[in-house]
Amino acid sequence: MSKVKLTVNGREVSADVEDRTLLVHLLRDHLNLTGTHVGCDTSQCGACVVHIDGRAVKSCTVLVGQANGSNITTIEGLSKGDELHPMQAAFRDNHGLQCGYCTPGMIMSAVDIVHRYGGKLDEETVRHELEGNICRCTGYHNIVKSVLDGAGRMKVSQAAE
Numbered sequence: 001m002s003k004v005k006l007t008v009n010g011r012e013v014s015a016d017v018e019d020r021t022l023l024v025h026l027l028r029d030h031l032n033l034t035g036t037h038v039g040c041d042t043s044q045c046g047a048c049v050v051h052i053d054g055r056a057v058k059s060c061t062v063l064v065g066q067a068n069g070s071n072i073t074t075i076e077g078l079s080k081g082d083e084l085h086p087m088q089a090a091f092r093d094n095h096g097l098q099c100g101y102c103t104p105g106m107i108m109s110a111v112d113i114v115h116r117y118g119g120k121l122d123e124e125t126v127r128h129e130l131e132g133n134i135c136r137c138t139g140y141h142n143i144v145k146s147v148l149d150g151a152g153r154m155k156v157s158q159a160a161e
Contacts, residue, residue, distance in 0.1 A: 004068045008033070009077030017064050024048045024059040027074060035075035035104045039134070046133030049105040049112075050074050056112030058132075075104035078111065086153035087111050087146075096146030098137035106133050110147040114154050121151050 005014045008031060015030055027033045027050070039047030041060055048059040051073040078085035084092065087107050097103040113129045114121065126147045127140065135143060 002065055002068075004064050006064075006067060006069070007071045009072070009074060015064075019063070019065060021064045022060055023050070023052075023062040023064050023067050023072070026064045027059065027072075033074045033076050037101055037104060039101065039105075044132075044134065045102070046105040046109060046130075047102050049108040049133070051108060051112065054115070056109050073108075075108060078107070085111070086156075087114070087150035090150030090153055091143075091146040094142050094146040094149055096138070096143045098135075102133060102135045102137075106130070106135065106143055106147075109133050110150055111154070113147065114151045117151075119151070119155060121148060123148065 001016050002019055003014060003016050005012065007013070013031065015026060017026060024036055024038055027036045028038070036050055036059055037047035038060060039045035043058045043061045046058060049056050050059045051057070052062070052067055052070050078088060087110050091097055091103060091107055096106070109130060113126065117125060123144055126144045130140070130143065
């Protein structure tokens, strides 16, 4: 057992966990942050994407000990109270989801993509960047549309701050 300390969605958290505990299981099973989904357990689907120190990471590939001292943001930490994050709103408004299982990972990946590319996003880049996220329902058209719309909204939101 190891004691770990993290900041999760702006809140300091400490936990005693087995050394083999994956970050996704700490988030879901110990902190009840169930928006981070377990889809494949092999890092293929992207349903478990969270941000560690501002970068998108598949949380099923990270041992909690590796994240010790890090700042973790989950899908639950993106919104500000009842106000959706601009990317969340874009997915809602552009029907970028169907069953919704992949949606949290898609949104977390999309926010990271926008932070890395800024205003230099096009459909081809978004499709390439989302290759590590699998959706079994939508065919990706509205997901790509949502990411591009969300990128524009994030730019406007950042300019207003």
